[in-house]
Amino acid sequence: MAMTMTQKILAAHCGRESISAGELILADLDLVLGNDITSPVAIKEFAKLGMDRVFDKNKVTMVMDHFVPNKDIKAAEQCKMCRDFCGEKDITHFYDVGEMGIEHALLPEKGLVTAGNVVIGADSHTCTYGALGAFSTGVGSTDMACGMATGKSWFKVPSAIKFDLTGNIRKYVSGKDVILHIIGRIGVDGALYRSMEFKGEGLSSLTMADRFCIANMAIEAGAKNGIFEVDDKTLDYIREHGGAKPVIYKADSNAKYDDVINIDLSTIEPTVAFPHLPGNTKVFSEIGNVKIDQVVIGSCTNGRLEDLITAAEIMKGRKAAKNVRVIIIPATQRVYLEAMEMGLLRTFIEFGAVVSTPTCGPCLGGYMGILAAGERAVTTTNRNFVGRMGHTESEVYLASPATAAASAVTGRITSPWEVAEI
Structure with missing residues (x-):
């Protein structure tokens, strides 16, 4: 039976030669992930199972990243629960203040995911690792608890849409613009x-940063997962980050797809998702004068070194527009250090921005950039729902690092092509 990439990975992990869309399967897991918000619920459910150990201490990871460094007592207690659990269970890959980063940037950087893996995480953007040719998807905290206990998870085998990419992406256009274009197109x-x-x-x-961004936002189109065909760039990344030996799965030439969508990358323009859905996209010929109050560059979607380099290139020698707050959040400690060594942090500070420790804080309206009523933010995060980053009467506009940086320069939503030399 002909299969897609995802179906081949799942078949291998449930010990069958072939599977088809719609089947229910029980698959072995290569990694189970939780963070400081979702893990406490999973830990309580794990205790109800009466288990005294996780299935494999090397295949469970917890990353303290949403409200870390802790913003209040509740956040501190949640992290303490995770810290105590991982200490008791001798979890190898526990990441806390000083070593942590935003989970979906940190795990690939640490080499914890490789091509051909099956990964579940109690966070919807776990689908990020499809950039490495892995099947990865978000689950609830109860599924995380069962995964920690048994090393297995139930899945309904998904059907697939094939995106056939052609052409070359243009200067100051990135994976964020590509995925916003796609979501705007399909909904x-x-x-x-x-x-x-x-x-x-x-x-x-497409760089690996582009691919991580695109896979990350597959969930914003309702997808079970996003996955990229493995090529030399993928293998180079895995090798450079010390990942386990990749297992490469390619779709059969006669694999069945629900749809095939052709995307000419050379035609993609800087794109912005207007409130209050990631699919409410516009290009700059459709955008008027939209003044802004805040810019955030970071998150599991766009906080990698390449993103910061792009932003700094546009900001260098300039100043932030009056009355615009600019927040830069490197996704991991390693990214922070590399950005510092490259002089990017000086560029950001001289521009008038603040630079934060790695955190998901503003993305989910937690802390480090909450919006008041009537305020507008251009952000490189992945969701712009009502009240996502603060007050229900605030507005969130999703954009690439280049567009966010250009907007910080002018104080209005601005194309990078307008302010940068290309």
């Missing part, structure tokens, strides 16, 4: 419970 439920499979000669023009 926030356009890939509901399906695998978004990316392949084609256009892959060569």
